[in-house]
Amino acid sequence: MKTLISLKDRDFIIEVVETSSNYGQIPGYICKCDGIQNELCDSLTAAVNSIYKKIFQTNAKYSGPVVMGFDIPIISEILLKDLSFCTFIFSLGKLNIWVLEIGKSNKNEWNFAGIGYKTSFMHTYQKQRCIYLQELNDDCCQVTIYL
Known part of the structure; x- marks a missing residue:
């Protein structure tokens, strides 16, 4: 483009x-x-x-x-019209958090988020830009850091 x-x-x-x-x-x-x-x-x-x-x-x-x-x-x-899902971005302090996928559950302790819920943000760690990916799996929340 x-x-x-x-x-x-x-x-x-x-x-x-x-x-x-x-x-x-x-x-x-x-x-x-x-x-x-x-x-x-x-x-x-x-x-x-x-x-x-x-x-x-x-x-x-x-x-x-x-x-x-x-x-x-x-x-x-126009850019989003043919997409079945688009990411959401919101700011929290200096971070821009991207909501990549949404899942729902009946778990109050998870704020009713469910399997498949994913967010990510970029942050500098030890002078290197990293992507932090947060995911809800079957029974846990997993955070993966990509350098």
Whole structure:
């Protein structure tokens, strides 16, 4: 997917590419403007901000999803219309928590969450970005940390 956006009267092209990791397929992001292109970035925000900084010599920060228009309801609706389930994101302090799957149960002690419930968030641990995956299995909650 390629998208053209305009920041300070300059055209930025953002390309979302499919890459692979030890954990399967993941998105990668490349941003181009005025003949300058970044290396493959693991976040949309990093891709936009790296090129913006090179062009304007400033440390201004832009949210990649907002720049792409994901906060505009009609764009989100079009992108999500054929999906049977979409993730939910909510903020808790400095964390953005993604709800990936929802399950339900009759277990009051689990707040009625059930088998299949999954959430994840990214956090820096020992100067390395990690993904924390929380899952409810048959009789326990499992947390897996991917470095």
